Every structure is written in C-alpha cells, then in structure tokens.
Amino acid sequence: MKATAKAHPIQGLVKYHGMRDEELRLPYHDSISVCTAPSHTKTTVEFDPDLDADTFVVGGEELADHEADRVSNVLARVRELADADHAQFPVRLESENSFPSNVGLGSSSSGFAAAAMALAEAADLGLSRPAVSTIARRGSSSAARAVTGGFSDLHAGLNDEDCRSERLDSPLEDDLRIVAGLVPAYKETEAAHREAADSHMFEARLAHIHDQLAEMRDALRAGDFHRVFETAEHDSLSLAATTMTGPAGWVYWKPETLEIFDAVRDLREEEDVPVYFSTDTGASVYVNTTEAHADRVEATVAEHADETMVWEVGGPAEILDESEALF
Structure with a gap:
C-alpha cells in the first residue's frame, strides 16, 4: 500500500504545444524529449484507511486548487484501473525535487511521472512503463515521456492505446x-x-x-x-x-x-x-x-x-x- 518512485525531468526536443483535450491532456501532435539526470523528483505515496482525505505535499507545501486537481486526475485513473480494495483508501503523497521548479527545467514532467509510477506500484497495477505513461499524461503530457526515460516519443491519439510514450534508442545517450x-x-x-x-x-x-x-x-x-x-x-x-x-x-x-x-x-x-x-x-x-x-x-x-x-x-x-x- 506504500511505494516510492524517482523520475527525471525532460528537455523537449520537438515539443508539443496546446491540447485537443484538456482533461485527458491529449496533444495535437507527437513530441520527443530527452530525460536529464541526475536531476530528479522523488515521490512517496501510501493508501491509508486512517486518513480522512487525500493529501498532496510537494516541496513541503500542500497543494490546493488547480495543482491539487491535476494530481487528483492521476490518482483517479489509478483507482479506476485498480482491482485491489486498498487503492480506494485515501492517499498521502509527498514529493521533493532535486532541482529548481517553475523555471523551465521540466519539474512537472518528473513530478507527475514519479507520482504515477509510485501510485501504480502502491495500487498493485503491474503495468509496463508505456502503460504507466498514459496515467502520468493526465497530470502533464510531458510526464508521459519522463516515465519511459532516455529519448522518448509521445504519440498523439484520442485514447490510451494510441497516446502513450515509447523509448527511442540512440547512440547519443552516452556522449x-x-x-x-x-x-x-x-x-x-x-x-x-x-x-x-x-x-x-x-x-x-x-x-x-x-x-x-x-x-x-x-x-x-x-x-x-x-x-x-x-x-x-x-x-x-x-x-x-x-x-x-x-x-x-x-x-x-x-x-x-x-x-x-x-x-x-x-x-x-x-x-x-x-x-x-x-x-x-x-x-x-x-x-x-x-x-x-x-x-x-x-x-x-x-x-x-x-x-x-x-x-x-x-x-x-x-x-x-x-x-x-x-x-
């Protein structure tokens, strides 16, 4: 019922801009990025029956309003997919970045990727990373690519089978x-x-x-x-x-x-x-x-x-x- 995940933020190489569906965060076209390390977000989540409500804390501050809604969208999809009864319990989520946030260095990508990965693990979903990328996408489209890592390609589409991320192999990774x-x-x-x-x-x-x-x-x-x-x-x-x-x-x-x-x-x-x-x-x-x-x-x-x-x-x-x- 508890899990911790780490994800690296992305640098957009061919970036998406605008969304054809804001709730599902479906972009108009494909996008390609590269993850940057060792910069990362670490997130711990726990489904806890003793909690009164879901709580989301990022960098020591509790999220509210639109930012909390974005995390709730990710959590809602995890609960929708989960068979385990404990996945319906309230969630405690805490997250920390190792790099500056809200300055154009991709913190939302690693943040929602780590959240989706940890929630999927705690809910016993047993999904592949491309499948987890469809969950992370509900928080941020760029987070889908942070799930698969390296050089990754998020395909456009109107459903989760099509709009998911895949890793692209490249000899450039090491250099x-x-x-x-x-x-x-x-x-x-x-x-x-x-x-x-x-x-x-x-x-x-x-x-x-x-x-x-x-x-x-x-x-x-x-x-x-x-x-x-x-x-x-x-x-x-x-x-x-x-x-x-x-x-x-x-x-x-x-x-x-x-x-x-x-x-x-x-x-x-x-x-x-x-x-x-x-x-x-x-x-x-x-x-x-x-x-x-x-x-x-x-x-x-x-x-x-x-x-x-x-x-x-x-x-x-x-x-x-x-x-x-x-x-």
Missing part, C-alpha cells in the same frame, strides 16, 4: 551532456497551452511539425548530434513564436536567455564547438554538447546564467527501495 543555464523567472505553462490554438502561428507550426518529428527520429537513430540538436534549436524558436503570438503575448525569455543564445552561437561558429541551445516554456536554457566539450561550454554559460548544472541522459522512472521513502 550527450546538457548544460542547464538557470535564469530564475517564474513561468506559467498551463495558460499558454490553453490559448495555443488562438495564435495565428499555430497552424503554421502544425504544418511543419511532422517533418521535424521525422527528422528528429531519423537523426536520433543515426546518432547524428548536429542534426538532432539543430532541429531542437529550431523547434525552440518555433514554439516561442507561437507562444508570443497568442492572445496574452507570453514572452518567457529574459536578457540573460538571449545572452546565452548568442554565446552558444559564438562557440559554434567561431570555435567549432558542437553546441546548440534549447528552451521549453521558460527563461532557463538547455545547452546541448558532448562530453569532451562540457567544461568549456559550462564556463561560457556560467558567464550569463545565475547557476549552471551539467546533466547526462536520464533513464526511465523507477521504483525505489522502501529505505528511500520520504515518510
């Missing part, structure tokens, strides 16, 4: 280094997703996104670093164009964000360093390079970011030993 340049500016992703289709750029994005997805899958399988991360860099710019031209005119980037972009391009063009930038919905920047160039790239990014972290490719969500439980 990739991700320098995260922290630019601490709070961001709101949910509102941007809700108004995505209202941007005049949205149809243009849909028109070319399938070519980007095909290019990304082929480049990942071939282990072509430059093609993979040039595509990811272009996709970041496309996503920002769509976000900034929605009704609210969301602009996530800060001056430091643009400074990192320029510094990355200088390294690439003047020093022939294999390096590309990428952003999700936030001001922080992912800078993708290889192991041999990670120190040089980090030193450059550190000149413009509040903090830097060097990450590798993270694996799938996993169940931890009971000795690692948060309570």
